[in-house]
Amino acid sequence: MGCCGDAANINIYSRAIHFMFILAVAVVPFGSLRAAKVDIDMSTAILLKVDQSGDGDFVKIQDAIDAVPSNNQQVYFILVKPGTYREKIVVAADKPFITLSGTKPFDTIITWSEGGEIFRSATLTVLASNFVGRYLTIQNKFGTSGKAVAVRVSGDKAAFYGCRFLSYQDTLLDDAGKHYFNNCYIEGATDFIFGNAASLYERCHLHSLSKGNGSITAQKRITRSENTGFTFLGCKVTGIGVAFLGRPWGAYSRVIFAHTYMSNVIAPQGWDDWQDQTKHSTVYYGEYKCYGPGADTSKRVQWSHRLSQDEAAPFLTKDMIGGRGWLRPTPKNFKRPSKL
Template structure:
């Protein structure tokens, strides 16, 4: 693609658990036969650069999860800047990687090259959850530099910041859910062929000239993929379009989204290939703000009616109601011994 972010302390665990049950957020799970029988209990692994955790590095904690894992694993990352290139292998499902506040728990790397090789963090496993993390590629503005690659099915991210400039988020393949995330970039900074719902997310364009927010890769009308942005906002400097078609059947919908004046009046771009105007599906529904004025939009975009928009306003496209689940309420050590339990007070 040519593209032009020592022993366990009971007291500390209770503080974390109180935060988790109060969030009232969902996380990803599997609907397959390998789904953990106990969906309320997770193995807890702590990462702490000070040496007070189970591991000093995030990758070491991931490596400690057994292949073909069939239990929920919750890796709690203490605040700090972790300069690591992270890979979650395909044979390690059911991992949650969680900070407590994205601005204080930062995973940073500096790399460029092909988009599948440059990510600061690559999620290849299914049923992965990321929470309260900043994932950043610090390479700069002179080339492709992916912060996060998501290639596993049933992945969810909550309250994360994903930051780079070009190809920030490679939403590669699978069904994904992003809730209240901050995503920053300048050129095609949300790209790939995932089937993904971005709910209440903040997109921030840093385009130096004319940028593009999305480059969705759907290449056939038979593929049930595409990006839906629901109830979020777009800010930034310079100017940008909402999207351009990486794949001929690229599909992107913005619904109920605030758009600042960073959005160019034409809204969308055919990437220099007029043939894609008849096959790409770019839609807008009840968006607002100075950038949402559609009087000068390209003629081939879709202004969605209530009926047209309905399939994009739920989790149906990603099948989310079958695999999104509450946060676990009980935690145990890798040895199997219970380290703390705290039942949610009527919360699911």
């Protein structure tokens, strides 16, 4: 079973999402809602250092996050020195504008081992808005025997650059909000990118560990009016067995692959209906100018879409997640905290 085994949590989650993303049209660019402006100097950040050797402000990542004032109105840049950090980390909802950065993803590793409930098992949980993750490996080493989330992203306006997400089942819970993933590596076997966010994945590498018919995505858009879905733009898909591009966690599941290389890991039919043919008329699964041996659409299921240029255009820029209004550059200036 994939990510949909926790019925009680799914019902609560579905009701919450329904009220978060209400729009009036069926197929619109993801994330076109305007967010309220916050007057914050994005060019300057307060620098906190985490170093396991003790040559920093903190030896644990969670301690550095907890040191950020509640409802802060400044950017905090938490620099994590190389090492393997065995921590289960939560960025609380009242800790916005945090950047958590390593130097190289293979050198800076956050690891945990926990399976079970998808909303609680994550190695890293992001509940705050305006979070940025950079150059980190985040893994859940629970193994192949059940759900084990590496990263849960439930805060709005979150971005990840050059990160690696590793697990087996349900690796990345791309839960709710507008999100951006750039040059990230995401690995898993079953529903390993799932949730109901409005997200753009750009130049990311998706690697399937499925030996059978695992699914890369399980997007959970549940009504026609929800402004959510996943777009994979300029990505690469590889694997070791056979995998589907996606299956519908929600009846109106929406996933687009564009300008993406697909190895022969992709099953010829491309998409799976999760044994529910009633979703054929409601899901929105599209491909546009993909290439590679797995991109042949001649045997795709008839309820998926081969997009025209006009149909694909709304999904091919950061405008689809309103990114021009919230994606922020790396700070140019740093200052030390007045006290810790």
